[in-house]
Every structure is written in C-alpha cells, then in structure tokens.
Amino acid sequence: MTDTTAPSTIALRPDFAAIAQWIKPGAKILDLGCGDGSLLRHLRDTRNVFGYGVEIDDDNLLSCFRNGINVIQNDLETGLSSFESASFDYVILSQTLQAMRHTEGIIQEMLRVGKEGIVSFPNFGYWRNRMQVISGHMPVSKTLPYHWYDTPNIHLCTLGDFEALCQQCDARILERRVMNGDHPVNFLPNLMGMLAFYRFERRE
Amino acid sequence: MQDSKSVGVVTPQYVTIDKPLQLKSGLMLDSYHLVYETYGQLNAARSNAVLICHALSGNHHVAGVYADKEKSYGWWDNMVGPGKPIDTNRFFVMGMNNLGGCHGSTGPASIDTKTGKHYGASFPIVTVEDWVETQVQLAEHLGIEQFAAVVGGSLGGMQAMQWTLDYPEKVRHALVVAAAAKLTAQNIAFNDVARQAIMTDQEFYGGNYYAYDTLPRRGLRLARMLGHITYLSDDSMAAKFGRSLRNGDLSFGFDVEFEIESYLRYQGDKFADLFDANSYLLMTKALDYFDPANTYGGDLSAAFQVAKADYLILSFTSDWRFSPERSREIVKALLDNKINVSYAEITSSHGHDSFLMETQYYHQLVRAYMDNVST
Numbered sequence: 075m076t077d078t079t080a081p082s083t084i085a086l087r088p089d090f091a092a093i094a095q096w097i098k099p100g101a102k103i104l105d106l107g108c109g110d111g112s113l114l115r116h117l118r119d120t121r122n123v124f125g126y127g128v129e130i131d132d133d134n135l136l137s138c139f140r141n142g143i144n145v146i147q148n149d150l151e152t153g154l155s156s157f158e159s160a161s162f163d164y165v166i167l168s169q170t171l172q173a174m175r176h177t178e179g180i181i182q183e184m185l186r187v188g189k190e191g192i193v194s195f196p197n198f199g200y201w202r203n204r205m206q207v208i209s210g211h212m213p214v215s216k217t218l219p220y221h222w223y224d225t226p227n228i229h230l231c232t233l234g235d236f237e238a239l240c241q242q243c244d245a246r247i248l249e250r251r252v253m254n255g256d257h258p259v260n261f262l263p264n265l266m267g268m269l270a271f272y273r274f275e276r277r278e
Numbered sequence: 279m280q281d282s283k284s285v286g287v288v289t290p291q292y293v294t295i296d297k298p299l300q301l302k303s304g305l306m307l308d309s310y311h312l313v314y315e316t317y318g319q320l321n322a323a324r325s326n327a328v329l330i331c332h333a334l335s336g337n338h339h340v341a342g343v344y345a346d347k348e349k350s351y352g353w354w355d356n357m358v359g360p361g362k363p364i365d366t367n368r369f370f371v372m373g374m375n376n377l378g379g380c381h382g383s384t385g386p387a388s389i390d391t392k393t394g395k396h397y398g399a400s401f402p403i404v405t406v407e408d409w410v411e412t413q414v415q416l417a418e419h420l421g422i423e424q425f426a427a428v429v430g431g432s433l434g435g436m437q438a439m440q441w442t443l444d445y446p447e448k449v450r451h452a453l454v455v456a457a458a459a460k461l462t463a464q465n466i467a468f469n470d471v472a473r474q475a476i477m478t479d480q481e482f483y484g485g486n487y488y489a490y491d492t493l494p495r496r497g498l499r500l501a502r503m504l505g506h507i508t509y510l511s512d513d514s515m516a517a518k519f520g521r522s523l524r525n526g527d528l529s530f531g532f533d534v535e536f537e538i539e540s541y542l543r544y545q546g547d548k549f550a551d552l553f554d555a556n557s558y559l560l561m562t563k564a565l566d567y568f569d570p571a572n573t574y575g576g577d578l579s580a581a582f583q584v585a586k587a588d589y590l591i592l593s594f595t596s597d598w599r600f601s602p603e604r605s606r607e608i609v610k611a612l613l614d615n616k617i618n619v620s621y622a623e624i625t626s627s628h629g630h631d632s633f634l635m636e637t638q639y640y641h642q643l644v645r646a647y648m649d650n651v652s653t
Contacts, residue, residue, distance in 0.1 A: 102616070124616065132639060135622055139646035146609060146621045156610050 088256035090116055092271050093166060093192055096249065097121050101163035104128065104187060106150055106180070107170030110137035118143065151176050154183045162188045171195045173226040181243045185276040190248065194271045199232030199264045217268050233264040240274055249273040283359045284351065285317040285366055288342030290382060295415045305402040312416055313382025314338050314374040317358060318366035326653035327422045328369040329413065330354065331430030331437035334561045335553060337381035340373035356636035363645035368653055369426060377412045378404040378560040386556030387488065399485030404560055406440045406568045414445065426651050427451040431633035432600060433561065436568045439608070443570055446586040451651050453644070455592045456633040458604035459578050459611070460569040465599060468508055469562040472501035476555045485556050498555045499546035506545050511596035511629035578607060579614035588618035590647045594632035595625050620647065
C-alpha cells in the first residue's frame with residue numbers, strides 16, 4: 075500500500091550497507107533514532123524486513139511518513155516501554171548513541187527488546203580526532219561535524235570504551251565492523267577507524 | 279477563509295435502509311434514514327473510497343458549501359478537498375451523519391412512523407458498533423466493498439478503530455486522530471455533568487419536549503459550555519481571552535464581565551439553536567460505552583488481534599480530554615500485534631480542538647500519509 079513512494083536511493087550510504095549486511099531477510103526490526111527513515115526503507119526494499127522506526131524530531135518524522143515507513147514518535151531517553159521484551163530480531167541504534175543522555179539505559183533496553191542489538195557510532199579514537207586533541211582543539215570532522223559548543227554529541231567514546239560498556243551491560247559482542255569512509259578497517263581499528271559497528275546479544 | 283481548493287457546492291443525499299438493525303442494546307430498529315455527502319469520484323475498481331467519521335457534534339457535511347447558504351462550509355473543509363491532505367482528486371470521500379444524530383439521519387427528533395410522533399425518549403441508545411453497522415449498509419448501497427481509509431477525530435477516531443475491528447477486510451487504512459481506546463472516569467464525568475444539565479432542564483420533559491413544543495435550551499447550552507472548556511487548553515484560553523473585561527472595569531455584578539464568559543455563552547447559545555438535546559445525550563453515551571477491550575478482559579492488544587488495517591495514530595500535546603497517553607495505549611496494542619502503525623504527537627496549544635485546526639505540520643503529516651495510501 076506504499077506504491078507511490080519513489081524508489082530507494084540510499085544504497086550508496088556505506089554505513090547503511092554495513093548494517094544491512096547483518097540483517098537476515100524477513101526480520102523484524104526496530105530502528106531507534108531512525109532519522110528520515112532511509113535505513114528502514116532500504117532494509118524493507120532490499121531485505122523485506124518488517125519494522126518500526128522511533129524518532130523524536132518532527133521534521134524527521136514527516137520525512138519518515140513521506141518514505142512510507144512505520145514510525146513512532148517517542149523520546150528514547152524515556153526507554154522503550156511501548157515495546158515488549160524480545161519482540162524484535164534486531165534493534166538498531168545508528169549513530170545516535172553518542173547523543174544520548176542515558177547511554178547505559180538504552181543499551182539495556184535494546185538487549186531487552188531485541189534478540190540482537192546493532193550499534194554504530196563515530197570512533198573518537200580515530201587518529202585524526204586524536205591529532206586535533208593533541209593540537210589543542212576538540213575534533214571537527216566528517217563523522218563529528220559539530221563544534222564543541224553546538225554538538226548534540228555528549229557521550230563520545232572509542233572502540234575500547236564501548237566494548238567495556240558492553241561488558242558492564244552483560245552484552246556479548248557477536249561481530250564488529252570498523253569503517254573508514256566506505257573501506258573496512260582491519261589494522262589498528264581503534265586508531266584507523268572512523269565509524270564502528272557492533273552486533274551484540276544479551277549474555278545469558 | 280476558504281481557498282479555491284474547496285470541493286465547491288455540495289448536496290446532501292439520503293438513503294432509507296429497510297434492513298432491520300440489531301442494536302448492541304438488544305433493541306431493534308426496523309428501518310432508518312441516513313444522510314450523507316460524497317466528494318470526488320469513485321473509481322472503476324471502487325477502491326478509492328475514504329469514509330470520514332464525525333465527532334460528537336459533527337455531521338455528514340464534511341467539506342464544500344451549500345448553494346443556498348453562505349459560508350456553510352463543511353466542518354473539515356480545510357482537510358478534505360482537491361489538492362488538500364485528503365485529496366478528492368484521488369479519493370472518493372464520504373461523510374455520514376450518525377444514527378441518532380439531528381442533521382438528517384434518523385434520530386430522536388425524527389418522526390417514528392409507527393406512532394406518527396417524534397421518537398424522543400423512545401429512541402434507543404446507539405453505540406459506536408451500531409454506527410459501523412449503519413455505515414456498512416451505506417457502503418453496500420454505494421457498492422463499496424472496501425475503504426481505502428476510514429478517518430476520524432475524537433469520537434470519529436473511535437469509530438474508525440471500531441471499523442477495523444468489526445470489518446478487518448473492509449478497511450485498508452485507519453486514521454485515528456485525537457481519540458482513545460476508552461474514556462477515562464474523568465471524561466465520563468464531564469459527559470454526565472453535560473447530560474445532567476440537559477435532563478434537569480424543566481423544558482426537557484423526560485426527553486419528549488417536542489410534544490410540548492419547547493426545547494431544553496438552557497441545559498443544552500450549559501452542556502456545550504462545559505464541553506467547550508474541555509476542548510480547549512488552559513494556555514489557549516489564556517492566550518485568546520486572558521482576564522480581559524468586556525467593558526474595561528469590574529461591574530460588581532453577575533452579568534457577563536470577562537471576555538471568556540461572553541465567548542462561552544455565545545458558543546452555548548449558538549449550539550443550543552442548532553443541535554438536538556436528545557442527540558447530545560446519545561452521542562455522549564456512545565462515547566462512554568466505547569471500550570473494545572472490555573470483551574477481552576480489558577486487554578486492548580487482544581482486541582486488536584483481528585485487525586488487518588494499517589494505522590495512523592495522531593495526538594496533540596495540549597489535548598487533555600483525549601491526551602497523548604490515550605493514543606499511546608492504542609499504539610502499544612497495535613505494536614503488540616505487529617501491525618503497520620505510525621504515531622505522531624503533534625505540538626499544539628489548541629487542546630482537543632487541535633484536530634480541526636489547519637496547522638501546517640499536522641496537515642503535512644496527514645498529506646504525507648494519505649499520499650502513500652493506494653487508490
């Protein structure tokens with residue numbers, strides 16, 4: 075019943091492609107902080123998933139409507155009480171973790187609601203970021219495009235930091251992918267990677 | 279202000295349904311009239327019909343204007359029309375006056391052919407479920423087997439939901455605006471005060487005031503004034519009226535002094551001239567009784583198990599009569615059943631009445647959703 079939407083054009087975004095590779099066809103998905111709904115729409119069109127986006131911003135919500143995806147307006151900081159435990163195959167948090175106040179809370183909620191969680195975030199440990207700090211300034215880059223005074227990013231972390239949080243939250247990391255632009259990074263990922271992707275599940 | 283996008287001059291149509299209607303109350307109506315309007319063209323596949331369900335005091339006149347009456351635009355003319363969010367260039371849109379109403383469908387003010395007198399107090403209590411049954415009859419009359427969408431605000435939103443529960447195969451999309459899965463105790467309380475205002479009016483005569491050639495105007499006026507307060511928000515009343523005085527100074531009496539008093543009395547008077555008190559009683563009862571979860575032990579998710587439609591649920595931040603929390607309960611039940619649903623909580627200061635307002639973002643959302651509804 076969404077036959078009037080234009081064809082998906084976001085196959086180009088490498089961070090979406092990285093996430094999409096992990097998604098089994100036909101899966102049930104919750105995309106937290108789904109933005110304009112491009113990822114969910116891409117997954118619907120290419121992986122035949124059923125899903126909902128969660129978004130708080132009005133403009134993004136309208137874009138989701140135009141993209142013809144299911145979206146629920148909700149503040150992630152208040153948790154995911156509308157969603158039953160273990161009711162999704164994947165809960166995705168794409169480049170949103172670093173802007174959240176309740177970082178630990180949302181990881182716990184992802185583990186509760188989803189069989190698996192997928193998180194992506196800009197790696198603060200990327201060497202260019204480190205260089206900017208050494209030169210005496212907060213980093214401004216493609217993945218961190220804000221100044222220190224206007225950034226929504228309040229909880230930046232490195233790969234090592236996130237892995238420690240997973241440990242603390244009883245999340246078992248199933249797979250990690252590190253990217254620099256559209257290239258995968260295997261050598262010194264915490265230094266050479268701009269974007270990090272993790273797939274994890276609750277440790278029983 | 280109406281723009282050139284109005285559907286233009288419209289004419290109400292009537293149909294008599296002779297198939298007896300078994301009401302939820304157990305009573306039966308042998309036959310009844312329904313008044314309705316349509317806008318746009320039904321396509322050859324008969325697949326582009328959109329049904330608009332009205333709220334407490336609404337009616338079948340959703341859009342357009344009457345040729346013989348200036349400024350008689352429909353109550354949702356800003357939403358329904360050519361190029362409007364519910365686009366009559368794509369959809370065949372219809373509005374119907376609910377059974378028990380007072381705008382042309384059979385109601386308490388109609389003549390009961392069995393007695394030759396007004397139904398009055400003998401008109402049965404009707405429910406949202408009963409209204410859906412009457413609309414099914416109208417749809418059959420028009421040759422519509424399935425609606426592209428059923429749309430409603432407030433009580434009309436409840437009706438849109440009921441459609442998807444009673445006839446899951448007949449509705450592809452439901453747009454449920456500023457509604458609730460059931461009324462709260464506070465909400466029922468407001469309705470009862472409204473009913474008491476009407477029923478304790480000396481001119482009410484147990485609902486048979488027609489026979490006495492009078493109307494319980496004072497009661498209906500009070501009911502409407504109370505209702506009107508609850509449809510607005512504290513902020514919107516403060517912004518619109520504040521503590522403004524009509525004559526600048528306090529007069530130390532009980533006549534109209536504050537602008538808000540003047541406004542409410544005007545609204546009450548206007549309404550009492552146009553609406554039937556018995557219909558008001560019936561509509562408020564239908565609201566009170568609506569509770570699809572009741573037969574499932576209060577489990578709304580269980581009630582929605584049968585549903586097949588896609589849903590758009592909208593609420594307004596300042597609406598305290600049908601608050602966003604109530605809409606989120608509906609959303610939760612839909613999520614539990616893995617049903618396609620989108621939900622927006624629209625920032626608005628206009629209270630419950632927001633759903634009738636022409637605010638840009640609200641209309642953009644409805645337009646974006648309807649654009650993805652296939653015909």
